[in-house]
Amino acid sequence: MIRRAVAADADTLSRLAVTTFFETFVDGFGIPYPPADRDAYIAEKLAAAVFAGRIADPAFGVWVAEHDGEAVGFAVAGPNGLPHADARDGDLELKQLYLTRAVQGLGLGGRLFETTLAWMEAQAPGAIWIGVWSGNLKAQRLYQALGFEKAGGYQFRVGSWLDDELILRRTGR
Template identity: 55%
Template sequence: MTEPLIRPAVDADAAALGELGRQTFVDTFVAGFGIPYPADDLTAFLDASFSPEAIRAKLREPGAAWWVAEAANGELLAFANTGPNTLPHPDARPSHAELRRLYVSKSAQGLGLGTKLLAVALEWMEAHSDGPLWIGVWSGNLKAQKLYAAYGFEKAGEYQYPVGRWLDDEFILRRG
């Protein structure tokens, strides 16, 4: 298998990013962790977060950056998204960088793409932040928390992340 290409996301990736984001969210949080989101809430969240239009708008957001891992056949396998901090922590500022999403498709798990994308994202975040780096992570995702801890992130707080009207308990992680 040819090594997947890590590259900046472009507008033409919007539909594939939306599909990848939608499927990875369902595979991870619904099928994997068994979170019982009410169907209406899950649908509303997925549509708002991962429609091609929503992704295009997010790709154009000032101060945001996106990367994809692309297979030789053009299939998107994973992505990372960073931007100005939006986490609700008293020390957090919009001028600080936040890792917003790091998603790896079920079929690409174990290829090291999450780690590679994280390294690219962290390098970008360090160059585009005037303070600490931030990550929000679901409280039950111990694998992700362990990965982020290996890169120097520590728990700095908690908040609730809305999936429709459902509220997930999330941890706020900070480095620096």
């Protein structure tokens, strides 16, 4: 089941964000983030207060994916913050979309993405942007199959560590 997040979900979303961060980037891709950088990133970007703020802000859409009554994933979309010269006010960005490893392959990710994308398309006539880690080829192929094109790159900060990210954009729907 995919549903809009409510204020009471902030702590759960924070825990899911930390779990999926480790499953995806530390364990999955083996990125050797120094512990101090991981801790700084988690405190700044994945804290319950961050999720509470986004849930309360009407400019953001936040969703929870549930399986067997348990929260197992989430998505966040909102105003585009990616550093690109063609970005315009009103453009939106898929900021996060993660599922726990245990439920990947069940179709929840696709439904979560479709739900989030439909919300973004209904909110703004402009471009939709996605930042994706340069080493995540599977995600890049998926987004490209859905009409997103590479528009540039930037460095994503995890503490003082810098990840090379691609900027993808979809225009004209």
